[in-house]
Amino acid sequence: MSSQFELAQNPTDPISAVKFAPNSSSRLLVSSWDRNVYLYDTLAEPGGKLLQKFEHSAPVLDVCFGRDDNEAFSAGMDWEVRRIDLDSGAQTVLSTHSAGVRNVFYSAPHNLLVSSSWDSTLHLHDLSQPGEFSTVALPAKAFSLTASPTKLVVAMANRSVNIYEMDMLAQAAQAGGHQDVKPWQQRESSMKYMTRAVSCMPNDAGYASSSIEGRVAVEWFDPSEESQSRKYAFKCHRQTVEGQDVVYPVNALAFHPVHGTFASGGGDGVVALWDAVHKRRIRQYQRFPASVQTIDFSTDGKYVAVGVSPGFEDGSDDVPDGAIKVFIRELSDTEAKGKASKK
Amino acid sequence: MTKKRKRYPDLNQKLERPWCFYCERDFDDLKILISHQKAKHFKCEKCGRRLNTAGGLNVHMTQVHKEQLNQVENAIAGRGGLDIEIFGMEGVPPEIIDQHNQQVTQQHFADERARQQATGNPTRGSGMNGTANKRAKKNETLEEIQERAEKFRIDRANGVLPPPAAEVKLEPTPPAAQPFASPPGSFPPGQFPPGAAPPAQPGSIPGGSGLPQRPGFGAPPPGAFPPNGAPAGADFNASLDDLIADAQKPPTAETPAEKKSKKDKNIKLVFFDDIVSPEEKMALLPRYAEFARV
Numbered sequence: 001m002s003s004q005f006e007l008a009q010n011p012t013d014p015i016s017a018v019k020f021a022p023n024s025s026s027r028l029l030v031s032s033w034d035r036n037v038y039l040y041d042t043l044a045e046p047g048g049k050l051l052q053k054f055e056h057s058a059p060v061l062d063v064c065f066g067r068d069d070n071e072a073f074s075a076g077m078d079w080e081v082r083r084i085d086l087d088s089g090a091q092t093v094l095s096t097h098s099a100g101v102r103n104v105f106y107s108a109p110h111n112l113l114v115s116s117s118w119d120s121t122l123h124l125h126d127l128s129q130p131g132e133f134s135t136v137a138l139p140a141k142a143f144s145l146t147a148s149p150t151k152l153v154v155a156m157a158n159r160s161v162n163i164y165e166m167d168m169l170a171q172a173a174q175a176g177g178h179q180d181v182k183p184w185q186q187r188e189s190s191m192k193y194m195t196r197a198v199s200c201m202p203n204d205a206g207y208a209s210s211s212i213e214g215r216v217a218v219e220w221f222d223p224s225e226e227s228q229s230r231k232y233a234f235k236c237h238r239q240t241v242e243g244q245d246v247v248y249p250v251n252a253l254a255f256h257p258v259h260g261t262f263a264s265g266g267g268d269g270v271v272a273l274w275d276a277v278h279k280r281r282i283r284q285y286q287r288f289p290a291s292v293q294t295i296d297f298s299t300d301g302k303y304v305a306v307g308v309s310p311g312f313e314d315g316s317d318d319v320p321d322g323a324i325k326v327f328i329r330e331l332s333d334t335e336a337k338g339k340a341s342k343k
Numbered sequence: 344m345t346k347k348r349k350r351y352p353d354l355n356q357k358l359e360r361p362w363c364f365y366c367e368r369d370f371d372d373l374k375i376l377i378s379h380q381k382a383k384h385f386k387c388e389k390c391g392r393r394l395n396t397a398g399g400l401n402v403h404m405t406q407v408h409k410e411q412l413n414q415v416e417n418a419i420a421g422r423g424g425l426d427i428e429i430f431g432m433e434g435v436p437p438e439i440i441d442q443h444n445q446q447v448t449q450q451h452f453a454d455e456r457a458r459q460q461a462t463g464n465p466t467r468g469s470g471m472n473g474t475a476n477k478r479a480k481k482n483e484t485l486e487e488i489q490e491r492a493e494k495f496r497i498d499r500a501n502g503v504l505p506p507p508a509a510e511v512k513l514e515p516t517p518p519a520a521q522p523f524a525s526p527p528g529s530f531p532p533g534q535f536p537p538g539a540a541p542p543a544q545p546g547s548i549p550g551g552s553g554l555p556q557r558p559g560f561g562a563p564p565p566g567a568f569p570p571n572g573a574p575a576g577a578d579f580n581a582s583l584d585d586l587i588a589d590a591q592k593p594p595t596a597e598t599p600a601e602k603k604s605k606k607d608k609n610i611k612l613v614f615f616d617d618i619v620s621p622e623e624k625m626a627l628l629p630r631y632a633e634f635a636r637v
Contacts, residue, residue, distance in 0.1 A: 014625070033631060058634040061622060077626055077635040100626060100635065118623060143620050157618050194617060212614045212621075245610045249621065267613050284389060286409070312621040314614050318628055 004329040007040060008047030011324055015307035017062045017294045018326055021069040022108070025298035028305055029072055030326055031063035037074050039086055042303070042328050054084050054091065062103045066113070067127070073113055075101035081115040081123060095123045095133040103145035105152070110170040116142030116154055124173035134172050134179045138162065139186075146207065148200035151184070151221055153207050155198045159189035161209065163221065190217045190233055199253035201260060201276070206231075208262055208276060210250030214238045216264055218276045232279065237266030251311060252294045256336045258301035263336075265292030267311050271304075275338035282338060285329075290322035301336065304329045351458070354451045358444055364427075364435045365418040367443065377431045383417045397425050 011032035021027035026043040035056045042048040058078035065072055072084040077100045083092045099119035106113050113125040122136040140156035147153065152164045162183040172179035189195050193213035200207045206220035206227075217233035237248045248267030255262045256273075261282060265271045271292055273282040291311035297304050306329070310322035361376045362369035365384045370376040381393040385400045389408045394400040401412040414423035428434045458464070483491075614621055626635055 016622075033625070035634060058636060059626070059631050077631065079636045100623070102620075102622065141618075141620075141623075157620070193612075193615075194620065196620075212616075213612060243609060246613065247610055248613045251621075281390060283407070312614065312625045314612070314616070318630075319625060 004327060005047065007042070007050075007326040007328065009038075009050040010326060011036060011038060011309075013059070014309035014311070014319060014324060015293050015326065016060060017064075018296045018305040018307040019064050020296050020298040020303065020305060021065050022299055023069050025300050025303050027069050028326070028328075029063045029065065030307065031060035031074060031076075032324075033059040035059055035076075037063050037072065037084065039072075040326075042305075048328065052086065052089060054089060056082070056091075061100060064104050064106050066106050067108065067111070073104045073106060073115075075104040075115050075117075077101075079117070079119075081113070081125070094125050097121060097123065099141075102142055105145050105147050107147055107152075107166060109149060110166050112166070112170050112173055114145065114147070114152060114169065116145040118142065120156075122154065122169075124169055124179070126170070126173035129174065129176075132173075132176045134176050136164075136169075136172065136179055136181045143195055144198045144209075146198045146200045148202070148204040148207070148221075150204055151200065153198050153200060155189070155195035155209055157194070159191070159193075159195060161187040161189055161195065161198070163187065185221070185223065187219075190219065190231060191215050196249050196251055197253045199255050199262060201262075202255050202257050203260055208253050208255070208264075210253050210264060212249035214247040214250060214266065216250055216253070216274070234279075236264060236272060237268050237270060239268055248291075249311070252292055252307075254295040254297055254304075256297050256301050257299055259337045261336050261338050263295050263297070263304065265295045265306060267291040267313075269308065271295065271306055273336055278338055280339060282336065288323075288327065289325070297336075302331055304331060304336075351455075354448060357447050357451055361432050362443060364429045364432075364439065365415055365422050367419060373431050380429070380431070384415050386416070388416070396428055396430050398428050401425060 007030075011030060011034045013032050013034035015030060015032050017029075017031045019029045021029075026041050028040045028042050028048075030038040030040065032038070035058060037054040037056065037060055039051045039054070040048045041051055054072075054074070056074065056076055056078060058076050060074050060076040062076075063072060063074045066083070070086045072086055073094070074082045074084060079097045079099060079101060081094045081097070081101055081104060083094055084090070085092075094113065095115070097115070097117035097119045098121075099117050101115050101117045104113065104115045111127045113127055115123045115125070116138070117123070118141045120138045120141050122138060122142070124134040124136065126132060126134075138154060138156055139160050139162070140158045142154050142156050144155040145152070147166065150166050152166055152169060154162045154164070156162070163185040164181060165184045168181055168184070172181045189209060189211070191209070191211040191213065193211040193215070196210045196212050198207055198209045205222070206218065208216055208218045210216045214237045215233055215235055217231065219231035220227040222228075237250050239246045239248070246268075250264050250266045252265035253262060260277070261273055261275050263271055263273050269288040269290055269292055270284060271288065272284040274280070275282055288306065288308045290308045292306055293309055293311060294307040295304060306327045308327060309324040310320045312319055357369075360369040360371070361373045363376055363379060363384075365380065368379070370379060377395075381395065385394040385397060386392070387394065387400060387403055387408070389404070389410070392403060394403055397412070397415050404410045404412045412425065414425065416423075427436065616624070625631060
């Protein structure tokens with residue numbers, strides 16, 4: 001049986017990211033525009049227990065776990081990439097970009113931390129060499145960052161997408177300084193509008209990306225024509241209101257680590273589960289009280305965390321009022337499992 | 344080749360057609376009706392799954408989406424209830440069937456009457472024993488006929504015109520025959536009978552154009568076309584095909600364009616920007632910008 005609950009103590013400003021710990025399905029990091037990173041034990045008591053709060057000097061745009069459940073990395077509008085020791089609460093600045101840092105991603109096999117920023121660069125931090133980092137220039141501002149075991153995908157402004165090989169990045173990180181790392185592949189988004197989120201398939205075969213115009217595209221890394229012809233995109237997160245099609249941005253994508261299906265979260269407050277291989281929607285959950293900003297599955301695939309907060313809408317002077325909450329859903333064994341294609 | 348006569352279905356054929364309880368639409372085939380009901384009335388709005396019955400959809404909604412189905416989608420007023428289990432034509436209450444049959448019957452006769460008025464053709468079955476267009480048979484005795492003949496002779500002597508001749512004159516001629524009804528040459532040269540397009544008047548075009556003459560009365564007045572599509576003189580015949588094509592084009596060309604604009608109009612993007620992401624815009628808000636590094 002599946003169940004869903006919301007955390008009792010939530011951030012006061014919109015949520016930018018939720019992340020489960022690599023070795024525990026109840027340890028959750030949440031970063032927020034209220035300039036804090038929160039650490040929860042979601043199962044300690046009903047509604048979860050807030051273990052600790054890590055203050056930053058500016059809104060935090062992303063957070064991720066590091067080598068173990070006690071190390072985290074954060075990025076934000078203070079232009080800094082930080083390491084947080086979750087036990088002691090000590091923060092160390094690893095590098096400083098020249099604009100807001102949008103995403104951080106930690107790759108365990110390469111012990112490499114990658115940060116991407118609106119200053120159109122990647123910073124590569126080889127964590128075995130503390131204090132050192134390398135810079136890789138990107139063609140445009142980075143909007144979303146994700147990686148599979150061997151590939152790193154950066155989605156940028158102007159609909160460009162760069163795919164790097166992790167090994168190359170790890171080498172460049174060791175060298176330090178400005179590195180001219182050639183992307184393994186340079187692609188243009190298959191969607192017409194700004195890319196919002198990317199997420200890699202856990203089986204290293206490809207990735208899904210989403211746009212601000214209610215659409216999700218699924219593509220494969222393999223450059224062969226056969227694999228490329230398999231790529232497709234579909235519409236979602238739309239609503240017909242009085243005959244008008246209201247199109248929401250698809251803010252969040254996350255692949256299920258076990259079943260290889262993925263979840264999408266949109267500005268309409270809906271989370272849907274999709275089977276990328278069979279091109280089917282598995283299920284759609286009841287609407288959340290505000291826009292879905294971020295989704296993460298726990299490493300064992302038993303839980304999904306959904307960060308809900310009002311998103312920025314065009315034509316508004318401020319972020320609209322609305323619920324700011326983190327929902328945790330316990331998934332039943334088959335809930336996120338793809339169905340064999342029917343008929 | 345003569346045009347094939349259109350066959351109108353008779354009442355029994357119409358009554359036999361399966362129809363949808365929820366929206367009163369009728370179908371050629373029961374299979375199509377069932378697929379219509381699955382698509383229009385028993386489709387889950389959440390996930391698009393097509394169920395066989397309203398009850399089935401209700402169970403699906405409660406089990407899968409934890410929602411209660413209150414009424415059938417797209418149903419006409421009073422028919423959206425879930426208490427009746429409908430599958431194709433099964434389950435429709437007899438009084439509703441009667442009501443539908445009555446409606447179909449009324450519509451059938453109304454259609455036939457309208458068609459008869461529009462075409463002047465006799466309605467079905469009125470050809471043999473119908474009396475609509477038949478004059479009553481006159482039963483005159485020999486004396487009456489002689490009396491009538493006598494009256495005619497007197498009238499003719501007095502110069503009174505016989506009624507039948509007057510009738511012929513009053514009978515309206517179809518407009519298409521107008522140019523021919525008026526004797527040629529009765530108009531001074533250079534002037535044309537009203538209603539006939541000047542360049543299309545037969546005989547007004549010098550012979551030897553090599554093109555087959557088109558009947559003048561078939562050509563619409565030049566004003567009916569957009570200015571760019573109205574050439575004059577000898578070109579007229581040559582471009583008539585184009586003209587007709589043009590005249591037919593606008594509606595077909597308009598429809599897709601209209602559809603497209605409709606499509607564009609009816610879409611509202613919650614967020615729209617090519618370069619600046621929502622987070623960047625949020626970062627510029629005063630409440631966050633004050634903490635941002637510059």
